[in-house]
Amino acid sequence: MHLKKLFPYLLFALLASLHSPAQAEPSAFTSGSYQQLLASNANQPFMLVIWSINCSSCLKDMELLSKLHKSRPDLKMIMLAADELSAIDQVQQILEKNHLADIENWIYADENTQKLQFEIDPKWYGELPRTYFFDKAHQRTGISGVLSKQDYDEMFAKILKPEPK
Amino acid sequence: MIYFYMIDSSDCPFITQVVRFHNSTPLKISFGQLLGRLLLISALTLIACSHDNQGHLKAGTSDYSHYPAGGGLFVTAAFGPDHRLWRVVPEKQHVYVDYSTDLGKTFSAPVLINTKAQPIKVSGESRPGIVVDSSGRITIIYAAKDAQPVTVYFSVSDDNGRSFSTPAPLSDKAAEANSFQGRLALSPSGQTYVFWHDERDRTELRPRGNAIYYTTMDDRSDVNFSAQKLSDSVCDCCRVAAAFDADTLPVLFTRFIYPGGIRDHGLIKIQADDNAPLASRATFDDWKIEACPDHGPAIVISDNNYHIAWFTQGNKRQGLFYAYSSDRGQHFSPPLSFGNPDKLPSHPDILAKGKHIMLTWTEFDGSETQLLLMQSNDGGRTWLPAKSIATSTEEVDFPFLLSNNNDTFVSWNSKNEGYRLLPVN
Numbered sequence: 001m002h003l004k005k006l007f008p009y010l011l012f013a014l015l016a017s018l019h020s021p022a023q024a025e026p027s028a029f030t031s032g033s034y035q036q037l038l039a040s041n042a043n044q045p046f047m048l049v050i051w052s053i054n055c056s057s058c059l060k061d062m063e064l065l066s067k068l069h070k071s072r073p074d075l076k077m078i079m080l081a082a083d084e085l086s087a088i089d090q091v092q093q094i095l096e097k098n099h100l101a102d103i104e105n106w107i108y109a110d111e112n113t114q115k116l117q118f119e120i121d122p123k124w125y126g127e128l129p130r131t132y133f134f135d136k137a138h139q140r141t142g143i144s145g146v147l148s149k150q151d152y153d154e155m156f157a158k159i160l161k162p163e164p165k
Numbered sequence: 166m167i168y169f170y171m172i173d174s175s176d177c178p179f180i181t182q183v184v185r186f187h188n189s190t191p192l193k194i195s196f197g198q199l200l201g202r203l204l205l206i207s208a209l210t211l212i213a214c215s216h217d218n219q220g221h222l223k224a225g226t227s228d229y230s231h232y233p234a235g236g237g238l239f240v241t242a243a244f245g246p247d248h249r250l251w252r253v254v255p256e257k258q259h260v261y262v263d264y265s266t267d268l269g270k271t272f273s274a275p276v277l278i279n280t281k282a283q284p285i286k287v288s289g290e291s292r293p294g295i296v297v298d299s300s301g302r303i304t305i306i307y308a309a310k311d312a313q314p315v316t317v318y319f320s321v322s323d324d325n326g327r328s329f330s331t332p333a334p335l336s337d338k339a340a341e342a343n344s345f346q347g348r349l350a351l352s353p354s355g356q357t358y359v360f361w362h363d364e365r366d367r368t369e370l371r372p373r374g375n376a377i378y379y380t381t382m383d384d385r386s387d388v389n390f391s392a393q394k395l396s397d398s399v400c401d402c403c404r405v406a407a408a409f410d411a412d413t414l415p416v417l418f419t420r421f422i423y424p425g426g427i428r429d430h431g432l433i434k435i436q437a438d439d440n441a442p443l444a445s446r447a448t449f450d451d452w453k454i455e456a457c458p459d460h461g462p463a464i465v466i467s468d469n470n471y472h473i474a475w476f477t478q479g480n481k482r483q484g485l486f487y488a489y490s491s492d493r494g495q496h497f498s499p500p501l502s503f504g505n506p507d508k509l510p511s512h513p514d515i516l517a518k519g520k521h522i523m524l525t526w527t528e529f530d531g532s533e534t535q536l537l538l539m540q541s542n543d544g545g546r547t548w549l550p551a552k553s554i555a556t557s558t559e560e561v562d563f564p565f566l567l568s569n570n571n572d573t574f575v576s577w578n579s580k581n582e583g584y585r586l587l588p589v590n
Contacts, residue, residue: 056457060455111580126460
């Protein structure tokens, strides 16, 4: 049997054995995934953090995100790595190191990243990190750049605010 | 680290199954052993054909169908003194050089630069580079993963591109620190300069801003570069733009991190006789952000005027802007906005021939990318309306203006439409 034919099976076996089932890998983010993400989080506030392994500012942000995740279990945090799918192991390593692998994680899985970017936000040029805060009705605020604890707290207060009766 | 070389019989007919452990001698093993070992070690780190396959490569067209892995997106091109269009084409594991004698319609058989496969680390901002000097010497640079996550390599050819030197790291500290965002530039006096971002000076105490180093490549013997530092407060995700002043010394234009975390642009002028470089701020958009814009600027110098184009999301202005300086960068004209702000105008390049100034950039409407061109015939004082000169429906590279004698072209690569060299009329 030729190795080439066997290769997909080998790859599957390898990937399956590489990762423990407890730490799910990021899901593939393709055209339409953004709408899917919104639909599956309907009627709940959440924060979407878009980052990259090549973005030094994003990596500086990880420790604080990790702390926020720990201290604010009431707030749903979703992360999206704007990296090539081939970098998934590196993405996963960084997430695990920062105890962020157990949240909802995504990774770009379409080479046309400009299109993915546009589906998320037609006004966004792609600078990273980019953080979106969604309230219960999914009214959102998008902010580029590293945020301080105070910035996060202010935005959380805004999106978690109980609806007026 | 364990390397497992995937075998493709069409490219590498002489290699059988090979597994290599560390630096030990390759072992020939049976197929069952191979499978067992692979499952046991559970690691697949590199899939590549390590065989020198350039003997199989043929000439082709602009669609990269003659390339082993279909070419790559981040292609850099330059005209040589022979008026050929030379390109450096990176794929995932290999880098190639080819040329066209018919303005980009057909290309020569690609010449493989790195016979040893490497994970090539290129992007729109961290690009490969190519220059051909007046003697015909071709110099190329590209970034790849090595001892560090990213290292800039160079390679040269002194036989008109038939063969290239074994790629070597550009930085004398490549084993210790990342080097990336390489930028090659050929001066009017024939000197080849190379600039790059270097993390050798990065410490926990000085987390803000990166360093630019440079060296010249005029030594025809074994290269022994001495890297010189130019700045240590540049934004590390935006490429450096370079032009040459009347004294033939380089002027760099790049995004700095100014006090207060402001990511605006400045100039760095290299001085003669080893004098310290001069730095000055050129844009005042007040973009206070701790982020990676991944959006480098452009500069050209013509008739002693500096012409600059840049992107910002500052408090004062947002989008793409142009300005000129008649006093060698001490003062600039008020920023002129260009591009449609509703279509994410991005990645400008600029070229000048006397008072004829050309700007190119891309715009995206969610499904299609347009390539825009805008021209001035009076040194940037007034501009003709921008026009769209090409489109693409898939992923695109940044556009670049290239000069060949009296002719100017936009060099634009795209996944769907392949490589295009578009004349500027």
